[in-house]
Amino acid sequence: MKLLGFRLEDELAEKLENNMDNELNVINNVTEFMDTVKGKKYECILIEEMQLPSETLINIIRKVEEFQKKAVIIILGQSSNLKVVAGSIKAGAYDYILKPISSEEVIKIIEKSVKDHKLLAERVDKNKNTGDKLIGQTKEIVEVYKKIGKVAINKVPVLVVGEKGTGKRSVANAIHQFSDASKKPFISINCTSFQNSLLERRLFGYEKGAFEGAVFSQAGDLEKANSGTLHLGNIEFLNLDIQSKILYLLQEKEFFRMGGADPIKTDIRIIATTSANLEEAITNGEFIEELYLKLRVLEINIPPLRERKDDIPFIIDRYLVDCNAELHKSVKGISKPALKKIMRYDWPGNVNELKNAMKSAVALCRGTSVLIEDLPSNVLGNKPVKRKGDIQNWILGDWIEGEITAYKSNGKTAYYTHIISKVEKELIRQVLEITNGKRVETAELLGITRNTLRTKMGNYELD
Numbered sequence: 030m031k032l033l034g035f036r037l038e039d040e041l042a043e044k045l046e047n048n049m050d051n052e053l054n055v056i057n058n059v060t061e062f063m064d065t066v067k068g069k070k071y072e073c074i075l076i077e078e079m080q081l082p083s084e085t086l087i088n089i090i091r092k093v094e095e096f097q098k099k100a101v102i103i104i105l106g107q108s109s110n111l112k113v114v115a116g117s118i119k120a121g122a123y124d125y126i127l128k129p130i131s132s133e134e135v136i137k138i139i140e141k142s143v144k145d146h147k148l149l150a151e152r153v154d155k156n157k158n159t160g161d162k163l164i165g166q167t168k169e170i171v172e173v174y175k176k177i178g179k180v181a182i183n184k185v186p187v188l189v190v191g192e193k194g195t196g197k198r199s200v201a202n203a204i205h206q207f208s209d210a211s212k213k214p215f216i217s218i219n220c221t222s223f224q225n226s227l228l229e230r231r232l233f234g235y236e237k238g239a240f241e242g243a244v245f246s247q248a249g250d251l252e253k254a255n256s257g258t259l260h261l262g263n264i265e266f267l268n269l270d271i272q273s274k275i276l277y278l279l280q281e282k283e284f285f286r287m288g289g290a291d292p293i294k295t296d297i298r299i300i301a302t303t304s305a306n307l308e309e310a311i312t313n314g315e316f317i318e319e320l321y322l323k324l325r326v327l328e329i330n331i332p333p334l335r336e337r338k339d340d341i342p343f344i345i346d347r348y349l350v351d352c353n354a355e356l357h358k359s360v361k362g363i364s365k366p367a368l369k370k371i372m373r374y375d376w377p378g379n380v381n382e383l384k385n386a387m388k389s390a391v392a393l394c395r396g397t398s399v400l401i402e403d404l405p406s407n408v409l410g411n412k413p414v415k416r417k418g419d420i421q422n423w424i425l426g427d428w429i430e431g432e433i434t435a436y437k438s439n440g441k442t443a444y445y446t447h448i449i450s451k452v453e454k455e456l457i458r459q460v461l462e463i464t465n466g467k468r469v470e471t472a473e474l475l476g477i478t479r480n481t482l483r484t485k486m487g488n489y490e491l492d
Contacts, residue, residue, distance in 0.1 A: 030143060031070070033100075035062050035089075036077040041105075044132040045139075059089070066093050071100045072143050075135075078106035078113070087116045094121030101142045105135070111163045111174045115207055118178030127171050163199050164347050165340030169332040173200065180327045181207035184298040186279060188324040191331030194381030197302035200329060201260040204300060213257030216250045220266040222463050227474065229271055230287060239288025251284055251295055258298045264324075265305035265316060275299070276320040299324070334376040334383065341372060341383065348384050352391040361397045367404055374408045389431040405431075454489040457482070461491065 030051035034042060037055050046053050054071075056062040066074070074093055078086060086104070093102055102122045106113065114125045123142045126135065163170065180187055181204050189197045198217060205215045223231060234249030250259060261267070267275070278284045279299065283292040301324045310316035334341070345363060353360055363371070367390075376382050390403040401409065432448055457475065464470040472482040486492055 031072050032075065032139075033062075033065065033071040033073075034075045034077075036079050037075060037105075038077070041132045041135060045136065063089075063092060067096050071097060073101045073103065073139050075139070076102065076104050078104060080107075083110075083113045083116060086113065087120050090117055090120040090122055101139075103135075103139065103142065105130075110166070111177065111203060114171050114174030115178035115181070115203065118175050119181055119207055125171065125175060127166070127168050163196055163203060164344045165337060166343060167337040167339050169337040170340055173329060173331055176329045177203050177207060180204055180329070182209070184208075184210070184296075185326050186298065186324045187300045187327045187329065188321075189300065189302040189329045189331065191302075191304060192333045192379055193304045194379030195304075195331040195333060196380050197304070197331060198260065198262055200331060201258070201262075201300040201302055205258040205260075205298075208258070208298070210257050210298065214254045215258045215260070216254040217260040217262065218250060219262040219463070221263045222460075223474070225268045225271060227470070228267070229274075232271070233274065233284055233286055234289075235287035236289045239286070243288070246286070249286065251278070251297060252293060254297050255295050256297070258300060261299065261301045263303060263305075264301040265303050265307060265310055269315075269317065272317045272320050276317060276323060279320075279323045334379045338372055342368070344380060344383060345371070345387060348387050349391065352388050356388070356392055358391050358394065359397060360391050360394050360399060363399045364401070367399050367401045370401060370404060370408055374410075385428065389428060392431050393434060450489075453485065454491070457485060457489065458491060461486075 032045065032051050032053045034045075034053065034055040036057050037045075042053065042055050045051070054065065056065055074097060076086070076089065076093075081089075090102060090104070093100070104117050104122050104125045105128055106117075106125055107128045117125050124138060126138060163173070165171075177200065187201075187204060189200050191197050191200075201217065202215060205211060218228070218231065220228060230247070230249070232249050232251055234247050234252060235243050237243055237246045261275075274284065278295070278297075281292075282296070283294050285292055307316050307321050311318045311321060342363075349360060349362070352358065371383075371386075378385070386405050386408055387399075389405050390399045393403045394400070429448060432451070433444055457471070460471050460474050461468075464474065468479055468482055468486075472479045475482065477485075
């Protein structure tokens with residue numbers, strides 16, 4: 030077997046030569062490596078990441094793939110993130126192996142990859158920026174990164190499955206960003222945010238006179254996202270009627286506006302996300318099996334945070350920056366005892382719960398390091414009675430507790446007005462975002478009059 034290595038460690042190079050009947054050529058200089066790639070043909074090319082900038086690594090892979098179309102490209106990496114892993118796979122790498130890993134395991138991967146003659150046909154768009162919303166370096170999250178890189182190349186529907194708070198929308202957005210449609214629209218809809226009648230209007234649009242109050246025709250998000258991506262969050266909440274219309278869309282590549290007689294052609298990718306057991310919903314007659322099979326042609330499962338706890342410090346470091354900026358703090362890190370408590374906790378609310386906990390801790394922190402006493406009581410294992418019930422309820426409870434403590438430390442009272450106004454402002458802001466600023470629809474969703482909405486928007490400077 031003909032092997033070419035770039036910056037391989039001596040131990041690995043020696044074992045490759047000793048354990049395989051092959052011809053191994055190891056090069057450490059980039060220019061010499063690229064010259065070699067343009068000449069002799071190889072069956073497998075191993076590249077050590079070695080702290081290479083992500084764009085440099087991806088450009089090397091692209092060049093290698095350009096001149097070595099029949100070679101299997103394998104990356105050996107240490108400091109992984111979404112952009113590096115998914116970008117490497119999309120650029121044409123067969124696999125991204127996260128170190129540390131034994132030389133014997135590397136050899137097995139090489140043998141299998143070459144034997145299967147598996148080469149990915151992806152081509153990277155070199156200017157992608159995912160915002161690094163998916164954070165981690167464990168093998169579990171790296172597998173998610175790989176899947177993103179693999180599914181990004183086409184427009185086949187994707188089903189993203191994971192517990193609440195694991196970052197399903199971030200995965201959907203990353204798939205779009207790594208796709209060839211990254212410059213096209215990405216529209217995200219949370220199916221729990223609308224009553225089904227409003228959701229149908231939002232998705233499919235409507236013709237004038239389709240229902241009482243439809244005084245003009247309106248394009249829906251399916252038209253607005255044409256050539257791009259539509260993300261349907263919590264898809265299990267769609268009623269059967271809308272499910273059947275989504276199924277028709279996937280089968281025929283067309284849909285009808287509400288009250289419309291003419292089909293509208295569309296070139297759109299659907300990415301659905303759920304934390305529910307859709308197979309159970311099918312058994313209960315709550316979800317259409319054919320739609321489920323259409324959606325899960327490509328499926329990505331996101332591991333819960335308790336199964337990748339080594340990623341927690343990376344998530345904390347990243348989120349501390351946001352917390353400091355939002356709360357006007359200068360917290361630099363977490364004390365070792367506090368971090369131990371954090372690592373022992375199972376985080377049933379996953380990344381979202383961790384972020385909320387860090388925001389609360391930073392708000393309460395009086396120095397430059399978060400201490401044990403700054404952590405929410407559920408992380409400390411205190412007040413078990415308070416933790417009964419829905420996760421969101423006790424996260425809300427911790428937030429209110431933190432607001433009261435912070436407000437009290439400033440010698441202020443009137444807790445009710447302070448807290449309710451914060452909640453009300455954020456609620457109105459989010460619903461305005463959901464409706465793209467449409468006040469009539471926003472007032473309808475909030476259950477208040479348009480005049481009341483107008484007044485509150487003025488008070489909260491949301492105009």
